Amino acid sequence: MVGVPNSTRYLTHHNTFYNSGEGSRKKGSFPIFAAMQVVVSGTRPTGVLHLGNYLGAVRNYVRMQDDAAYEGYFFIADYHSLTTHHQPHELRSLVKQTTAAYLAAGLDPEKVTIYLQSDVPQIPELYLLLNMLAYKGELEKVATFKEKIKQHKENINAGLLTYPVLMAADIIIHRAHKVPVGKDQEQHLEMTRNFAKRFNSRYDVDFFPEPVAFNYDAELVKVPGLDGGTKMSKSGSVSSVIFLDDPDDVIRKKIMRSKTDSGPTEPNTTPPQEIENIFVLMEHVSDTSAVAHYRKAYSDCSIRYGDMKKQLAEDMIAFIAPLRHRINETLANEAYLERVLQEGGEKARESAKKTIHEVRNIMGLNYF
Numbered sequence: 001m002v003g004v005p006n007s008t009r010y011l012t013h014h015n016t017f018y019n020s021g022e023g024s025r026k027k028g029s030f031p032i033f034a035a036m037q038v039v040v041s042g043t044r045p046t047g048v049l050h051l052g053n054y055l056g057a058v059r060n061y062v063r064m065q066d067d068a069a070y071e072g073y074f075f076i077a078d079y080h081s082l083t084t085h086h087q088p089h090e091l092r093s094l095v096k097q098t099t100a101a102y103l104a105a106g107l108d109p110e111k112v113t114i115y116l117q118s119d120v121p122q123i124p125e126l127y128l129l130l131n132m133l134a135y136k137g138e139l140e141k142v143a144t145f146k147e148k149i150k151q152h153k154e155n156i157n158a159g160l161l162t163y164p165v166l167m168a169a170d171i172i173i174h175r176a177h178k179v180p181v182g183k184d185q186e187q188h189l190e191m192t193r194n195f196a197k198r199f200n201s202r203y204d205v206d207f208f209p210e211p212v213a214f215n216y217d218a219e220l221v222k223v224p225g226l227d228g229g230t231k232m233s234k235s236g237s238v239s240s241v242i243f244l245d246d247p248d249d250v251i252r253k254k255i256m257r258s259k260t261d262s263g264p265t266e267p268n269t270t271p272p273q274e275i276e277n278i279f280v281l282m283e284h285v286s287d288t289s290a291v292a293h294y295r296k297a298y299s300d301c302s303i304r305y306g307d308m309k310k311q312l313a314e315d316m317i318a319f320i321a322p323l324r325h326r327i328n329e330t331l332a333n334e335a336y337l338e339r340v341l342q343e344g345g346e347k348a349r350e351s352a353k354k355t356i357h358e359v360r361n362i363m364g365l366n367y368f
Contacts, residue, residue, distance in 0.1 A: 039064055039214060040176035042075040042117065045094040046084075048327065049101040051242040051320075052223035052232035055284055060180035060215055062106035072112035073174050073348060074102065076341075079117045079124070079166065083159040084152070097327075099337050101244055104326035109340045117170065119345035122352035127162075127169040129359065133198050134165045142187060151235065168192040171211055173352045178214035189213055203362045224281065226258035228274035242316060244323045251320060255313040260305045268299050275305075282312050285319040 041057055043049065049058065064070045076098050081091065095116065102114055117123060139161050140146075149156045159166075171179055171192050179189055189211065196208035215221065225232045227240035234241060239254055246254070259274040271279065275298070282291045290311055297303035330337070360366045 036071040037069060037177040038073065038174050039070045039178045039180065040073045040075075040171045040174050040211075041180050042077040042080075042170055043098055043102075044077045044081045045091065045098040046081060046234050047094055048097050048243050048245045049105070050232055050234065050244065051281075051284075054105060054244060054323070055223050056221045057180050058102065058105045058107070061102075061112070064180070064214070065108060065111040070178070073115070073176070073351070074107060074112055075115050075117050075120075075170065075348070076102075077117050077170065080159075080163065083148075083157060083163065084155070096331060096334070096337055099341060100327050100331040103330050103337075103340065104244075104323055109344060113344050113347045113351075114340055115344035115348040116341055119341070120173070120348045120352050122349065122356040123166075123169050123173050125356055126173050126352075126359065127166045129363065130165050130169055130195050130199070131162060133195060133202065134162065136161075138191070138194075139164065142191070144188070164188050164191040165195070168195040172196055172208050173355050174348075175207075175209055175355055176211045177209050179211050180214045186213060205362055207358065207362060223284065224273075224277035226254055226277070226281075228259040228277065230273065230277075242320065244320060245327050246320060246324070248317045248321065251317050252313045255316060256306075256309050258309065260309075263303060263305065264298055264301045267301055271298060278308060278312060282308075282315070286311065286315040290315070 039061075041061065043053060043057070061072065061074050065072055076095055078091065078095055081094070086094065099114070103109075107114060142164055144163070148160050152160075167188050168191060171189075172195070179185075179192075181189060193210040193212075196210050199208055200206055222230070223232045224230055225236055225240035226242070227237055229236060229240065232241050239257065242251060242254060258278060260278070261272055261275060264271075279291065279295065279298075282294065294303060294308050294311070297308075357366070
């Protein structure tokens with residue numbers, strides 16, 4: 001560029017520059033032009049996505065891909081899945097299912113980068129380097145780590161403990177600005193910001209952005225389960241989760257068996273958690289008039305839970321059926337799935353190579 005010294009290295013992909021010569025550790029962050037913001041997120045391949053995955057994250061992926069302000073990287077987190085020791089043949093199947101669900105949900109590989117975590121070797125390298133800046137005490141305090149060691153006492157491995165560090169590497173390997181995640185991942189994202197800030201402070205640079213949660217709506221989405229729990233999760237009972245490939249009759253059975261109580265006994269009372277969950281699910285898939293009708297019926301003690309569940313079941317089927325059809329259709333085309341991941345891996349590696357080269361330079365690991 002005209003008028004710019006040769007010693008200055010431009011990182012136009014990330015909208016910053018800093019001196020890469022003798023003074024490379026000095027801060028320098030100056031806007032060059034209005035670049036796109038990088039958005040990164042991923043999903044563990046634990047089977048077909050469920051309603052919570054779709055509404056909490058994937059729907060936002062699809063909405064942002066047509067927005068010229070964003071550059072999207074969306075990955076299948078197969079390294080993360082190894083903390084629970086899937087069998088190899090099972091993992092291969094789960095990766096294909098998750099990729100098919102991404103594509104069926106509307107992600108376009110021509111507009112965003114879809115790739116396997118394990119196809120980008122720069123991620124584990126950055127994970128190793130960030131581990132040097134992570135502390136045992138802070139990792140042991142992570143809510144999901146405490147939850148996992150209670151659930152899997154026989155399998156408390158280092159991968160579970162350092163899960164937030166790998167997640168941070170996943171995100172900042174592309175120097176992301178925003179991460180479309182569900183509410184339950186806010187603590188992990190806060191740790192990612194901490195690691196980015198710690199790296200910048202330790203090496204006196206302004207290199208990694210501090211990514212923030214990204215949602216087109218006013219608040220992060222948290223989809224409840226059918227068992228009265230506050231979160232729809234695969235780690236709970238299968239009967240409490242609506243999967244994107246569930247047949248119509250399975251959806252009906254799950255919803256009709258969802259947890260309820262004996263009904264309100266006084267007008268204008270606050271619904272208990274299990275009833276509020278049904279209302280929240282209706283708000284995602286039903287007409288606002290239907291939700292208003294049942295809210296009013298609960299408020300005046302005239303509600304019939306059986307009717308409410310039937311309404312939710314049919315609305316849920318109408319919402320899920322098109323997704324299920326597209327998933328099955330996409331899953332049958334293995335050549336297409338393979339091509340999407342191969343091409344996505346190439347694009348992801350190109351971005352990651354730029355970041356890791358600069359990280360090594362900042363840390364003094366490029367010796368010549």
